[in-house]
Amino acid sequence: MQNENMPNFLKKRAFLTPDRTAIYFHDETLTFNELYHRSVKAAGQLQGLGVKKDDYVGVLLKNHLDTVIILFALQLLGVTAVILNNRLTTAELAWQLNDSKTKIVVLEPSLSEVGNALKSSIASLSCVTNNQLFLMKSEVPIIQEEVDLADICTVMYTSGTTGNPKGVMQSYGNHWWNSVGSALNLGFIERDCWLCTVPIFHISGFSILMRGVIYGVPIVLHESFDVEKVLADIKNKQVTIMSVVGTMLSRIVTAIKDEHLPEQFRCMLLGGGPAPLPLLQSCVEKGIPVFQTYGMTETASQIVTLSPEYSLTKLGSAGKPLFPAQLKIELDDGSDAPAGTAGEIVVKGPNITAGYLYRPEATMEKLRDGWLHTGDVGYLDEEGFLYVLDRRSDLIISGGENIYPAELESVLLGHPDVADAGVTGVEDDSWGQVPIAFVVKKDGADVSVEELVDYCMSRLAKYKIPKAVYFTDLLPRNAAKKLLRRKLREWLKEAGLDDENFI
Ligand code: ATP
Ligand code: MG
Known part of the structure; x- marks a missing residue:
């Protein structure tokens, strides 16, 4: 394939509009020119540590200015950033560093202890804090004037919701096309200003x-x-x-009470997981312009998005694939599903990863003829709007009927006394599998199992009604705050089924 080169993104931007504001963080403001020069300096400091083009450097940093500068410095040098989730445990981080063969990590001073623990488990690893790095002498860096769109800009691990996380190789082209696809869909105005409170270590923030x-x-x-x-x-x-993500949006909905968001606010991009219908409904009532999206680490963020004009008529849909992308629904025999x-859900497009780092088999399994097999289940309506149902691995088959845990969770979350809900299936002699619900009550609420079951009965087909409801204080979620249904299954296996909770 012919190389497709573009100018280095930040250098080009600093040349085009040097004096425009690039970033606000606390009381600090940087223009694109300032961001560029600070990134050049950091590139010289990284080069002083021996970092050079095509190396892989770990980044274990939180949301702040230095992180942005370091990430762009790595791009100036043509170095791949292995972006690590700072909420992971030391063992999880060591696993990802080993998996990606990363030898040098830039980390938060507050994570120095973690750094020491990592060094003792990985002999060849060296760590430097961002503070130490910025005190070092800066060499004149060798700046990569051009980027090859096929080059790997970042490696980001999937959230590990369904198993071990996988290192996704995200090229410059993937990020470029994601940005272009997003702008073609959400529209683009010069006075746009994007608020980032989601982590930069996740594709939602980095994008x-x-x-x-x-x-x-x-x-x-924002830091958080x-x-x-x-x-x-x-x-x-x-x-x-x-x-x-959904939990943030529900806090915003509660906090604004009866007020409206300011008029210039034009887009609340909601993604990361299934959106509970009651939440979408209250956003419609409050005039919050929600754009539901569907995407993943492998698609360098959103690949399907619903515009607010469809919020009501297509409530719950994730929308249509962005301009550069294609989507189809594949049946088990490989044929296309009718509406x-x-x-x-299988997707294709220039924003999709070339594969998983050092995992040719996993890559071949997921990427076939350029189509990424997402492992998610969904359907298209007659007009081509996507409805995401759930992950394939979490599907419950009961008496031959499919039950999607996300649908039950969404119903349970609509109950005024329910703060959180998680559903999984267990083996059952008569039905094959039956759904079991775990519920966290809202503070001070005193709802009973019977009430919750009645509530579900009036909203769901009989076979979908949970066969048991367990109350718990907290649901198992990973560092991306995603529900770990496999842990719910482990809970049930360990504790055995308790007859009292059964209906
Ligand atoms: P792993 O692949 O390691 O199990 P993960 O899939 O949770 O982890 P991410 O790439 O962070 O890692 O998440 C993408 C997944 O999130 C999607 O594949 C899908 O299951 C879920 N998701 C994203 N957007 C939506 C949405 N709008 N509706 C339902 N699910 C969604
Ligand atoms: Mg995934």
Whole structure:
């Protein structure tokens, strides 16, 4: 394949619009020119450590300015950033560092202890904190004027919801096409300003950094999600777009009470997992312009998005594939599913990864003729709108009927006393499998198993009603806050089934 080269993204942006604001973080503001020069300096410091083109460097940093500078410095040097989730345990981090054969990591000073533990388990590893790095002498860095779109810009591990995380190779082309696809869909205006409260170590956050530079619009970076700060900055910094996951959006909905978001705010991009219908409904009532999206680490963020004009008529749909992407629903025999029939969601497009790092077999299994087999189940309606049902591995088959745990969870979450809900299947002699629900009650709520079952009865077909409901204080979630249904299955295996909870 012929190489497709483009100018280095940040260098080009700093040349085109040097004085525009690139980023707001606390009280600091950097223009694209300043961001570029600080990244060049950091590139010289990284080079001083022996880092050079085509190396892999681990990045174990939180959301702040230094992280942005270091990530762009690596791009200037043509180095692949292995972006690590700072909420992982030391053992999980060691696994990913070994898996990616990473030899050098830039980390938070507050994670120095973790760094020491990692060094003692991986002999060849060296660690440097961002503070130490920025005190070092800067060499004149060898800047890569061009990027080959096929080159690997970042390696990011999947969330590990269904098993061990896999290192996804994300090329410059993947990030470029994701930014372009997103702009063609969400529209693009010069006064756009994107609020990033999601982690940069996750594709949802990293893709915002890339879009900021590619579009030439500012981003407002927060360390983490704080609803008061979010509402204040949407107003003060004239934010127009924000990326959220469901739990963040429900906190925003609660916090704004009867008020509306400021008029310039035009897009609440909601992704990361199934969106509970009651939440979408309350956003419609409050005039919050929700764009539901579907995407994954392998698609360099969103690949399917629903515009708000369809919020009501297509409630619960994730929308249509973005302009550069294609999507179909595949049945078990490999044929295309007709409209309304559920099957595996398969996607294709220039934003899709070339594969998993050092895992040719997993790559071959998931990527066939350029089509990524997502492992998610969904269907298309007559007009081509996608409805994501659930993960294939979590599907419950009861008496020959398919039950999608996400549907039951969504119903349970609609109950006023329910704070969180998780559903999984267990083996059953008569039905093959039956659904079991785990529920976290809201503070002070006193709902009974019978009430919850009645509530489900009035909303779901009989075979979908949970056969047992267990109350618990907390559901097992991974570092990306995704529900680990496989842990629920382990809980049930360990504890055995308790007859009292059965209906
Ligand atoms: P792993 O692949 O290691 O099991 P993961 O799939 O959770 O982890 P991510 O790439 O972070 O890792 O998440 C992508 C997944 O999130 C999708 O494949 C899908 O299952 C789920 N998801 C994303 N958006 C939606 C959506 N709108 N509706 C339902 N599920 C979604
Ligand atoms: Mg996945």
